[in-house]
Amino acid sequence: MLYVRISLAVAAIVSALFFPPWVPLILIGALALRFEALEVLFIGLMIDFLWLPGAFFYPIPLFTIAAFLILWGLEPLRRELFV
Amino acid sequence: MMSLYRHSNKNGRRLFFAVVLVIVIFLIDGVSGGNIREALRFGASHAWGAGARAGSAITNSGFFSTRRALERENQALRNEIARLQMRAADHEILKAENASLREFVRLAEGGNGITAPIVSSFRASPYGTFLIGAGVEDGVEDGDLVVVGDVELGGFVVGRVEDAGGGQSLVKGIFAPGERTEATIQGVGITVEGRGGGQARADAPRDALIQAGDPVISTSFGVRAIGIVGRVEEGTGGASQRVFIQLPIPLASLEFVYVLIQ
Structure with missing residues (x-):
């Protein structure tokens, strides 16, 4: 399962460079649903660092916030279904 | 009655520290003048360039194209060339006219x-x-x-x-x-x-x-x-x-x- 997790994380990082935003979003969701994947937060952070103009928290880093909400929101469901 | 949809305390602590780390990274990037963003973008631009070149080589090789699709594409491209040649001729006329007008009016x-x-x-x-x-x-x-x-x-x-x-x-x-x-x-x-x-x-x-x-x-x-x-x-x-x-x-x-x- 570690290989699956690493593959999903790498796919999310690569898709952030080449594909529309909904593709890494789906991969982040899959990661957060199946694993306790804190790297999801850092993938969201990476996407905002790549594409978001400005510094600090303006404009609002939407992808980082979305990654946090997905991770936090899916955690109880993940524990219920997979642990 | 306890909620069926509960968050775990241990995982909550890990998530909390991860969020704190993310905020710290944001602050470091801001204070350093965007050095972390710049380094990421430098790496991403090279990675994208390599991927785009590889993808272009694969699609241009014609490996995934059928003969019929290529014939249709050729005809469409010939029509497009003819249309663009006509537009280019019109463009040259307008360009000459625009250049003379710009000498009278100071536009951008x-x-x-x-x-x-x-x-x-x-x-x-x-x-x-x-x-x-x-x-x-x-x-x-x-x-x-x-x-x-x-x-x-x-x-x-x-x-x-x-x-x-x-x-x-x-x-x-x-x-x-x-x-x-x-x-x-x-x-x-x-x-x-x-x-x-x-x-x-x-x-x-x-x-x-x-x-x-x-x-x-x-x-x-x-x-x-x-x-x-x-x-x-x-x-x-x-x-x-x-x-x-x-x-x-x-x-x-x-x-x-x-x-x-x-």
Whole structure:
């Protein structure tokens, strides 16, 4: 399962460079649903660092916030279904 | 009764520390003047370039193309060439006329600038931004306009530099989702609302004579064109017509842009 997790994380990082935003979003969701994947937060952070103009928290880093909400929101469901 | 949808305390602590770390990284990046972003964008631009070259080599090899598809494509390309040759002839006539008019009227000049390659995907950004391979080292600054097309005639503005790094710069497209720009079509004032992907829309008065192909001009960018009208939809019973605006060339086909250095 570690290989699956690493593959999903790498796919999310690569898709952030080449594909529309909904593709890494789906991969982040899959990661957060199946694993306790804190790297999801850092993938969201990476996407905002790549594409978001400005510094600090303006404009609002939407992808980082979305990654946090997905991770936090899916955690109880993940524990219920997979642990 | 305990909630069935509960968060674990242990996982909550880990998540809390991860969030704190993310905030710290944001602060470090801000305090350092964007060094972390710049390094990420440098790596991403090279990774994208390698991937784009590999993808281009595979698709251009014709390995995945059937004979029939290639024949159809060839015919379509021949028709497109003929159409563009005619447009080029019309363009030369207009160019000569425009050059003589510019000697009388001081409109926005081409100005100094540099040509820069596009080093990222247009569709990957959730914020309507893209990277170009020119930065502070090349004289690019925040706020510089990015244009395509014939620069001597002003070109078409596609974006503005938002974050100039050392060797790369982040450009925000003027048609980025949610971006609003004041413009005119045939002298009619409109507010253009970006929809992403080089597309935008606006509402114009119902009686305005607007048709497909009309240029969209914006004084916000030095009286330069920002797009052309792609389609006009007249709503029944309404006081306005919906105008769909696009760039004259697909964003995905762009390889180079011109940065007007202030």
